[in-house]
Amino acid sequence: MALLEIENLVVEFATASGPFRAVDGISLSVNEGEVLAIVGESGSGKSVSMLAVMGLLPWTAKVTADRMAFRGRDLMKLSSPDRRKIIGKDIAMIFQEPIASLNPCFTVGFQIEEVLREHLGLDGKARRRRAIELLKAVGIPDPEERLGAFPHQMSGGQCQRVMIAIAIACNPKLLIADEPTTALDVTIQKQILDLLMRLQTEHGMGMIMITHNMGVVAETADRVVVQYRGRKMEEADVLSLFEAPKHAYTKALLSALPENAVGDRLPTMPDFATLEASQDLGTLR
């Protein structure tokens, strides 16, 4: 069964110079236990479309969709209180900047327990026990100690682990990871990706991995959606995408990888620009 189904999602922002369409008719679905990667450059609308699913966009955004269903329930029609029961519990999100997305005024223990109190209604003792368990699960050494630590006392990698602990606190069905490793070192990135993939298999979670790093896609995804300027360019399973990209944009993107360089120059924007002029960047179905 499809966990999340989105059909024809459009997000528009009201700006001083008229409406700006950040997401232009995206359709996608994620199955249980599947890892879907959304790839694209900055401004391609990949984060915005997922924020729309979470209902985290500011009031200036106008979200419309033919269908946006989570386990068969239409998210667009839910009232805010009903929606809040799902968001953070069954659908959880990990953000890009681990240090910026934790609250600097509260200990990490408090921030983990907050989710448990809100969604599971556990009492103090049970909350603490679960928080320690979670910190252990994400690989933070002496968790009892670290519950009392503030975000600034931890490294970027550790903060990201705490973010993951908060996200998986209620055993979500769907985990959305928005560039979870972009701000981290390669060695830490490897640890975090391994952790995410381990948790994903253990709990059989559906996962959406938003990234611009083709390496991360290659290491994690089952299926890939390539996005450009708010539109879906290509959707394929990971192997066929890398082996035989269909769409010209995907080809251009893959050839811009330094490891795929032919000769001593890389194909660049003039190529991207001509690409845009020469062919209709419509969706591939």
Added chain:
Amino acid sequence: MNRIILETRNIVRDYHIGGSLFRKPKTVHAVKGVSLKVEEGKTLAIVGESGCGKSTLARMITMIDPPTAGELLIEGEKVDIAHQKLAPELRRKVQIVFQNPYGSLNPRQKIGDVLMEPLIINTDIPAGERRERAMQMLTKVGLDEKHFNRYPHMFSGGQRQRIAIARALMLNPKLLVLDEPVSALDLSVQAQVLNLLGDLQDEFGLTYVFISHDLSVVRYIADDVMVMYFGEAVEYGSRDEVFSSPKHDYTKTLFAATPRADVESIRARLARKAA
């Protein structure tokens, strides 16, 4: 053998963190004795995780910070900014491009002024010529003369990085230190900036010290590679040497951690998952 543009001999940098009523003063050894040589027209890449001292090394090479010990030689000339004032001629030889193109340009300064400022500070070129040179530089880095009177916020990240590179090149430097110049940029924009750097190197015979944590970029651009770990150079050699037979454990870990985007490794991963 080509001329050596940059040489460091056992260069060291310590930072003293001042004590207070409740805290003892502490010394951080950011760079612990690094020696390197870069020939004219070549690119040395410095790789390492955050906090390993690569940016501190860059600051010493750019003569922003004086080294605590050791020698810095630029074109064979010994430089010691701790004891003597830096001559403008020397400042002209080495320039730097910073990581974040959003933070390294003054939001209240027009692009033309950004480009002309190094000339005002370091030379006595008259205003008319300054303007002309700035215009030429704009077209050289792939921007347009009409961008002269615009402000930084009107440009994209890739364009801003071009401006930062243009500013660094205004004084015709011999050596350009690039501190993670493409890590904030998208893949297609990264390709453009890397190509631009390649073109400029061919045209002016520039020497680059290229700091990065992205091994695929390093493999593409570098002639020599140095791997730093906790302030020490644990691996130093030609690109092919380092990539084909890494010696130090950290280098091996680093290579193993780099995600691979080739078809064989995806096949292997999917096979592992299915098993």
